[in-house]
Amino acid sequence: MQAKIILKVATKSIMKSRMRSLLTALGIIIGVAAVVVMVAIGDGAQQKVEQSIASLGTNLIIITPGSSNTGGVRGGMGTFSRFTFDDVDKIKNEAMLIKGVSPLVRSGGQVIGGVGNWFTSIQGVSPDYLDIREWPLQSGEFFTDRDVLARAKVCVLGTEVVKNLFPNDDPIGQQIRIRNTPFKVIGVLKEKGQSATGTSNDDVILAPSRTVQDRLSGGRFITSIQVSALSADKIPAAIAELKGIMRESHKIEPGMDDDFTIRDQSDLSEAATETSRILTILLASVAGVSLIVGGIGIMNIMLVSVTERTREIGIRLSVGARASDILIQFLTEAIVLSLSGGVIGVAFSFLVAYLLNNYTDQTAYIKPQIIMIAFGFAGAIGIFFGFYPARKASALNPIDALRYE
Amino acid sequence: MENILIKTIDLTKTYNVGEIDVHALKSVNITIEKGEFVAIMGASGSGKSTLMNLLGCLDMPTTGDYFLDGINTSKLPQNEYAHIRNQKIGFVFQGFNLLPRTTALENVELPLMYDRLEKVKNHQKQASQALERVGLGDRMHHIPSQLSGGQQQRVALARALVNQPSIILADEPTGNLDSVTSVEVFNLFQKLNDEGITIVMVTHERDFAAFAKRIIEMRDGRVIRDSKIKDRLNAEEELKKVIAEAEIKE
Numbered sequence: 344m345q346a347k348i349i350l351k352v353a354t355k356s357i358m359k360s361r362m363r364s365l366l367t368a369l370g371i372i373i374g375v376a377a378v379v380v381m382v383a384i385g386d387g388a389q390q391k392v393e394q395s396i397a398s399l400g401t402n403l404i405i406i407t408p409g410s411s412n413t414g415g416v417r418g419g420m421g422t423f424s425r426f427t428f429d430d431v432d433k434i435k436n437e438a439m440l441i442k443g444v445s446p447l448v449r450s451g452g453q454v455i456g457g458v459g460n461w462f463t464s465i466q467g468v469s470p471d472y473l474d475i476r477e478w479p480l481q482s483g484e485f486f487t488d489r490d491v492l493a494r495a496k497v498c499v500l501g502t503e504v505v506k507n508l509f510p511n512d513d514p515i516g517q518q519i520r521i522r523n524t525p526f527k528v529i530g531v532l533k534e535k536g537q538s539a540t541g542t543s544n545d546d547v548i549l550a551p552s553r554t555v556q557d558r559l560s561g562g563r564f565i566t567s568i569q570v571s572a573l574s575a576d577k578i579p580a581a582i583a584e585l586k587g588i589m590r591e592s593h594k595i596e597p598g599m600d601d602d603f604t605i606r607d608q609s610d611l612s613e614a615a616t617e618t619s620r621i622l623t624i625l626l627a628s629v630a631g632v633s634l635i636v637g638g639i640g641i642m643n644i645m646l647v648s649v650t651e652r653t654r655e656i657g658i659r660l661s662v663g664a665r666a667s668d669i670l671i672q673f674l675t676e677a678i679v680l681s682l683s684g685g686v687i688g689v690a691f692s693f694l695v696a697y698l699l700n701n702y703t704d705q706t707a708y709i710k711p712q713i714i715m716i717a718f719g720f721a722g723a724i725g726i727f728f729g730f731y732p733a734r735k736a737s738a739l740n741p742i743d744a745l746r747y748e
Numbered sequence: 749m750e751n752i753l754i755k756t757i758d759l760t761k762t763y764n765v766g767e768i769d770v771h772a773l774k775s776v777n778i779t780i781e782k783g784e785f786v787a788i789m790g791a792s793g794s795g796k797s798t799l800m801n802l803l804g805c806l807d808m809p810t811t812g813d814y815f816l817d818g819i820n821t822s823k824l825p826q827n828e829y830a831h832i833r834n835q836k837i838g839f840v841f842q843g844f845n846l847l848p849r850t851t852a853l854e855n856v857e858l859p860l861m862y863d864r865l866e867k868v869k870n871h872q873k874q875a876s877q878a879l880e881r882v883g884l885g886d887r888m889h890h891i892p893s894q895l896s897g898g899q900q901q902r903v904a905l906a907r908a909l910v911n912q913p914s915i916i917l918a919d920e921p922t923g924n925l926d927s928v929t930s931v932e933v934f935n936l937f938q939k940l941n942d943e944g945i946t947i948v949m950v951t952h953e954r955d956f957a958a959f960a961k962r963i964i965e966m967r968d969g970r971v972i973r974d975s976k977i978k979d980r981l982n983a984e985e986e987l988k989k990v991i992a993e994a995e996i997k998e
Contacts, residue, residue: 348861359849658845661806662859662907663834665827741806745845 353675356652367644368684370637371724375688375717377630380695382713385623387699387706392615395536402442402575402607403475404582406568406589409602425593425602426565428553431469433592434570440581442571443471446552449566450559454548456519456528457508463501465521465548467555468569475571483515483530491551496558499530503546524558526550578607631720637684638724645677645732656736657744670737677729678722685721689714752815753914753946754780754803759812761798772798774969775812782914785941786948787957790966796950797919799966803948804917805833817914834862838908840949842920844900846892852879852903853888859911867911878906882936898929905936909945916940918949922956928990934959935983959983 357364408426431446438444448467453460466472469491473479486497498519505514514528526548535544552565572581582605589603649656656669696707761773773795780786790796801807802814805821808829814821817836821829833839838859846855856875860868868874879888882902892900901921908916918937922930938959941947949960957963958981965973 352861355850654845655847658847659858659862660830661804661833661839661845663830663862663911665830665862667827668830668862742801745806745841 349671349675350679352672353679357676357679363644364680367641368680368687370640371634371681371684371721372637372688372691374630374634374637375685375721376691376695377633378627378720379689379692379709379713379717380699380707381626381630382623383692383696383707383709384699384705385619385626386710386713387708388622389616389619390708391706392619402572402578404441404570404572404578404585404605404607406570406585407604407606408564408567409600409604426568427563428565430589430592431565431568434568434585434588437588438570438581438584440573440577440584442573443474444568444570445469445472445475446565447472447567447569448552448555448560450555452522452559454504454508454519454521456517457512457514458510459508461504461507463504463546463548465498465550465555465559467550467552467560467565469552471571472549472569475569478535479533481531481533482513483528485530485549486551491553494554494557495551496524496526496554497529498526498548498550499532500528501532501543501545501547501549502534503543504548505531521548521550522559572607578609582607634720634724638681638728641677641681641725642728642732645673645729646735648676649673649732649736652736653739653744653747656739657741657747660739660741661745666737669739670733673733673736674726674729677733678725681721681725681729682718685718688721689717751781752779753782753784753817754778754948755815756802757813757815759799759802759814760810761795761802761807762810771969773802773809776969776971778964778971778974780946780948782946783941783944784946784948785937785959785961786964787960787962788948788950788964788966789952789954789957791952793968794966795969796966798969800917800919800948800950803915804837804839805829806839830862831864834859834911835865836914838905838911838913838916840901840904840908840916840918840921842923844892844897844904844924846900846903846907848893849891851889851891852884852895852906855892855903856907856910858907863911875906875910878910879903881909882906896929897925898932901925901929901933902936905933909940915946915948918947920950920952922951928987928994930956931983931987931990935987938983959986 428446431444434444445468450465452465453462470485470487473485485499486495490497500514514531517528518525519528570585572578585605590601593602595601659669693709696709699705699707756776756778759773759776763770763772776799788796788799802809809822821832853875856878857871860871860874876888879885882905884899884902884906887895887899922933925933934956937947951957958977960977961980962976964971
């Protein structure tokens with residue numbers, strides 16, 4: 344028999360009992376839709392995490408000071424910094440695999456200006472910092488290397504700070520006081536949203552690193568060094584290069600431990616994506632169970648159908664159908680049922696994803712692969728659960744089948 | 749010898765029912781030539797249906813040989829069996845055995861679908877010709893439940909004819925029909941037989957057997973009498989008679 348005829352016969356007998364076929368396929372429809380939607384929600388969450396990690400800057404490498412070691416008592420990470428502007432300059436001059444480098448001098452304090460006052464974090468950086476973090480300006484301008492060297496009292500505000508100090512006015516050109524030092528606002532950063540850890544990226548004031556060190560944080564050390572690699576695939580090489588430069592700069596003898604730590608965001612993103620991946624697997628396996636239940640539904644109906652259509656099988660055998668023809672016919676019916684259930688299920692999951700994306704906070708992202716996997720599963724379930732009833736049908740003896748009442 | 753269509757040699761069929769062996773057929777030897785119209789008669793349990801199933805290749809003999817059109821079918825594998833049913837045999841059953849909720853045309857197309865040689869390219873045309881041959885050209889798209897018993901049996905006959913088989917096997921073809929319709933069906937059988945189609949039918953009514961050319965009588969799994977019919981009934985004339993009788997009654 345030609346494939347075309349087999350398909351025609353299968354769809355015909357499915358269409359003959361529409362209600363039953365629909366109910367049978369419903370198990371697969373719900374199963375496929377559940378799997379696709381659950382995975383889509385997991386992927387959506389993962390995408391969100393990836394986005395917020397990417398908001399740090401995609402090629403970001405952070406060098407943080409190691410722990411202090413005072414007479415054998417080791418402090419925690421960042422307890423002791425020996426980083427100076429010399430380290431930053433050395434990196435800037437010697438490293439070949441980096442695009443930009445900026446010191447980060449972290450401080451914080453009460454800021455007075457505009458309509459009131461606000462406590463926020465103040466970061467002393469160099470002009471490279473905007474590039475490193477992939478953070479464009481919304482308006483105004485950023486300070487220059489000359490401003491840094493001149494210890495100019497200028498600053499750039501994050502949108503959260505603008506919202507609290509200058510809700511109605513343009514902050515550019517205005518004076519603010521950070522812990523009693525007056526600063527001139529020269530620019531506003533574009534809104535960046537939440538960071539990977541859930542805090543706002545925009546509640547920040549950026550100022551020249553040397554200004555912050557002199558006026559606000561004091562001392563001669565800096566909190567960390569932020570570097571951006573030339574490209575994502577050069578990150579490991581850049582880290583190795585930076586390690587060499589830092590060891591040289593800090594005069595660490597071979598065999599001695601580093602007094603700094605170099606991290607790139609892959610550590611961070613791995614941890615975060617791992618969490619959402621586990622979530623996806625969990626959701627998908629729960630949904631997968633419903634797909635298997637749907638498959639059992641198909642098997643059940645096919646078994647009933649074989650009993651009910653025993654005479655039909657007898658008639659087909661008596662006019663010359665082979666056992667294999669009967670097997671293929673019933674198997675095809677099961678596969679057509681489960682695949683059309685898969686099609687409807689995928690369509691349904693697109694609807695659910697659309698509703699989630701547009702009417703709730705939840706994001707669902709349907710990857711093309713997951714659709715292929717869902718179809719594959721639906722087809723496999725059709726074959727797996729359709730085979731036994733089909734075998735049963737094809738094993739019938741024509742005379743018994745014809746006599747069956 | 750070329751004229752011989754069916755030849756059975758010591759055909760035996762034994763069923764195992766529990767621990768008892770039931771000998772349904774005991775060494776049956778019959779020969780049927782092309783163009784014959786044979787009625788097989790006998791009480792229930794005489795083995796006539798078993799013989800019919802064996803002749804129709806629906807079942808295999810326990811021992812003995814069955815030659816159909818020169819092929820020894822008792823040595824064939826299952827798939828060849830199906831092929832012979834498809835190519836050489838047209839079956840007509842007592843209960844019509846049409847696919848429900850399927851049009852007459854599609855029912856008749858069924859044997860063409862399973863024809864591996866694909867002799868016929870246009871299934872629909874072939875099927876509608878077969879339906880016209882049995883006088884149902886205007887009922888092609890009716891489903892069985894919309895047809896009378898006689899019409900359903902004629903659809904079944906069209907299905908039996910569609911693959912141009914060597915032989916039509918009819919198992920109590922009028923068992924479910926009233927006498928007028930029965931005679932109508934036999935009229936059709938006689939016409940087809942006149943056109944050269946070999947027919948073997950099972951019946952237990954002697955009146956109907958008289959429409960055939962030859963009667964084989966069976967009892968207890970054996971052929972007890974095999975005779976030519978001398979004064980054969982003409983179904984067309986009988987049909988006029990029964991219709992006239994029916995009108996008088998009304």
